[in-house]
Amino acid sequence: MSTIEPAFTYRSIALPALVPSLLFAIGEGSVIPVIPAIASNLGATLAVAGFIAGMTMLGQLAGDIPSGWVVSRIGERRAMIYAACLAIVATVLCMLATAPLLFGIGIFFIGLAAAVFALARHAFMTTFVPIEYRARALSTLGGTFRLGWFAGPFLGAAIIALSGTSQSVFWIQGLCALAVIVLLLVVPDPTEKLAKPDAGETFVADEAAGLFTTLYAYRGLLLRLGSGVAIVGALRASRTVILPLWAVSLGLGEANTALIVGIGGAIDFGLFYTSGQIMDRFGRLWSAIPSMTGMGLCLVVLAFTHDLPGAIAWFIVITVLLGFSNGIGSGIMMTLGADLAPPANPAPFLGAFRFTSDAGTAAAPLVIALVVALASLPLAVGLMGLLGFVGAGVLLRTVPRYVPRKLAR
Template sequence: MLMTSAGPTFRLGSVALPVYLPGLLFSIGEGAVIPVIPVDAARLGGSLALAGFISALIMVGTLIGDIPSGWIVARVGERTAMIGSAVAALIGLVLCFLAVNPAMLGIGVLLLGIATASFALARQAFMTTFVPLSHRARALSLLGGMFRAGYFVGPFLAALVIGLTGSTRSVFAIDLIACVVVAIVLLVLPDPSAVLAARREAHLTDTGAIRVAEGEVRREGLFRTIARHRQVLARMGLTAALIGGLRSSRQVILPLAGVSLGMQESSIALVVGIAGAVDLALFFTSGQIMDRFGRLWSALPSMIGLGIGHLALAVVVGLSVAAASATSVAWFVAVAIFMSLANGVGSGILMTFGADLAPRHDPAPFLGAYRFTGDAGNAAAPLALSGLTALVSLSFAAGALGVVGLLGASLLARWVPRFIPRPVRA
């Protein structure tokens, strides 16, 4: 991939391995353990409600870690922050592996979520600083694709290990190994930030360009950054929360809809797996669309599609209550694939928005606050889905979230052109 950053022309491919490989490894490990966390919590004596709460602690940890991770990355740098995140995840996983009660397991899961926040933000901050606007969406969509690929592969690897060992506890060893390998990769391979910064400085020196000395770059700090960009965070942060919410609700509502239709667990897993593969296949296409035609050409179809998909799912589930049939199941499969297409078209959009909006010289504090809004939506939507389902019905909950998706699309159409410049055609 040919790029221009601060003048010099270079290929991101020259540092692609240290840029993308750590994210893939980290997400494979986490993707393996996420499905077994509630199982292990129940094995340790937790109720179903407590098992669900412990599973949710990974997202709670991510929310807790989002904002301070921006400060940490700004202070110590991307690679050091990622190594520290891998070490923190290791500590959390050791607690999970040795857990003798649900509380110990919950602390380990919470620490894993905090480490995830810092790890993901560090790599996004690197992309924001070094990847030019004309290629930013493709680079970030590829990064998002690495995380999605890891979360897709991880559960299959977990199933294999459980089949070989007969123990769900052994799955934590997968993530332990993954974090160790991540730390080794980060230590052994060249630091991409240092490599690209050196190329930029060499170019400026060769051309006689005026550059700002490193010490002259003013860092505003976490709270000053949030205060200065409060208008952007309030408006674009709300859209990020709605996008994150629709995405996370899709992951929860599809299995629930399958259960409501009376499908077997294996059939539901197969449909969700196929839908996940469709989603994964589109991650780079999303980046191409955003870079060539503009962010809205990816974001709007994604949000409109997710909104319509939730509304269609409400109809399918509602009609099946009156008369469950094979036709209802067929429509469920079609809606699941449609929602995955919509989600895939928007792959990387939140990271791209964050990179577009963040200050180029010191993006980490802003990105921490911005990521918090999106992750808040991720956490809130499943809770809203559960509450509406308990109070009314699953069909009503799906319909309500569909309306929220269409509302989110209207907010995107209003705020994106105002705050995010249209990229140069590549």
Template sequence: MTSPGSSSASLDPGTRRMLLRFAPMIYGPTLLFGLGEGALLPLLPVIAAAQGASVAQAALIASVIVVARMIGNLPAGWIVTRIGERYTMAIAGVLALAGGFGILFAPNLAVLAVAVFGIGLCASAFGLARHAFMTTRVPLAYRARALSVLGGSFRLGMFVGPFVSAVLLTVFGGESATVWFFIAMLAALILLVLVGRDPEEELRSEGALPTDKRPRIEDDVADDTGESTTGSIPLPEERGVFRTMWQFRGVLARLGLTTATLSAVRQARVYLLPLWGVSLMLDAEAIALIVGITGALEFALFYTSGQVMDRWGRVWAAVPSMVLMGGAFAGLAFTHNLSGAIGWFIVAAVIVGIGNGVSSGILMTIGADVAPPDNPAPFLGSWRLLTDAGGAASPLLIAGVTALASLPVATAVIGAIGLFGAIGFWRFVPRYIPHPPQPKRR
């Protein structure tokens, strides 16, 4: 019998088959998108500067993609509901392809900003379509592992992408090669999405899934007023995005805002760790090495998160993750002037990497757990809007608190948010999400 802590090499055959079926349709395109985006994002300020942008303008153009991702979630939910996940992913890929050409041939900063904004909108639609697809196709017993692999696929792409960009810059000597690489990844993504067979049909033909496409739900629907439930609140009829937001106001206000704190702490690490290294007067190579170790830990642990959530419940990944990251940032805030400040910085960075690694896929998994099973896209649009808003607010909070007080105070605030989020997960996850059933051993 496989132990709870076993690695992906010891997957039971049912899980392995389940995950492999999603590779051509979901994991492959996700990896390709992550590779392209990971290669392109670091060069956006450089491309903007080549168009004559100031430092502030270059930073603004680079941040446009984050804003577009956030505001694109609601219309993406509407689109997925009407044309389906596969066509949404394909259309988003085509439009992002047009955005790539826009970046390549932009005559001025305005066109460049529009192209970047369009790519952000498409990334939001593509991400929501993947999320909705997995929500309706993956059996509950495998859900966390399947979504953790999805998150790991994207993390791998984002991790490797900058290195690909560095190689392309060295070989070709210009940013256009990276943009062409982004375009090539999108073209391959579109091809996979359009020609890949629906894994749901493959699994059903093998008898691994029931013949009913959607889970059966009850006939009666009640508004989500925040009372305790044992899973997602049924929603049998098609409803608009804003009506769905009102219907699920209780879970969005409680569990949704709690997951926004996780998104905020995750995004904070991207800014806080390099800033902390700079404040300790470390050179760029040392900072890059420490941050790289953190990223490697995050990627190495992505499947562990899925195992923990599927076998012991979502709360056992969410709470430790927030305690580790929140505690690391809170403790780091008091080490800046100590004699061993650099050592404490390395320890904190490692703990943050472990904490983020064991939460891989958790935002998508919890969202899928509480989404209406027959039509999850409108709800997931609202869910992803909250989580993206948490991530977008984090750098603004860090900048504001640092300007008003100091970097250690900003770090302490992020730590407090993480610990507060841990309390929220401990309270609300058992309230809304039942312990997942165990997959049968074969």
């Protein structure tokens, strides 16, 4: 069989692709909300605790550098297994940490493992999913991550309530990583199930160029379209920082904040397949532009509501609308990366593409913290909202230039 289209079904990617991604995301989602609190308990100042919380993003950015090379050299399944092993090592470090420094190193390794894991999944889906299913499949993959990040915090809260210690959430991370390893060892290699006989071998054997070589080779594309993708990453990262900070500034309790943010997360998760349908049927821009402009508008409006009598009601409405706007764009970055990647050996390009988006993701919390320190939280929120409109403009101009018109539209 020379092509995979006749054999492709969503069931065929569930065990090798979607379930491991869900497990990994549940583990990651369970620990991220409590990182600042654990760091504070270990003696970190508020500023240091915030920096440690950002170590996951810095680790992910650093992990993008070797991940393309690793996946191309050893294959996506082995890369995922090694990433899960690294996550277990990071879990042990975090659980045994008695000082902020060791804890921060463990958090950095979690981000590093997440980068390799995510790139391996992305490369597999890019190589083996037929193009007419690509956006829906990648949006479904994005949906599994969203489901994990939605469910993880609730599992973490339950474990903390039962054990009485916040560091116990790392048991979830460790057990999920162990389950990923077992699953990938038991399930047949997806390259053997979905690809033509020599495709998996070619994918593993082709030597990848280094990240910086790839960045240079695609410098024009990454500078233009990549800047828009970086803004997408920055806007999504800012949302996860801004909403908890805004709730604190309004005096909302932790339980109410978790409930409100959880509702927004549920709406975000519920739209992942809708986003894929929009991209496959109407084009990538019909998902990207509404998502970016919607989030930008929500943040600009939120910036003017802090001192209004109904500030809490405004916060609830904006949180829900942000979840809707982000959900409409589910999978857009992975889909654009897959559209642009060389079919024969996509991993190096995808590593460079993810590095571009993760640079925006890592920079956003630092920019927000700087503006809050120098001016105010509403100003930081408003500036991020305006950045959303800039990102929409960049994508509107550059996506049709680099993505085939039948896909971009």
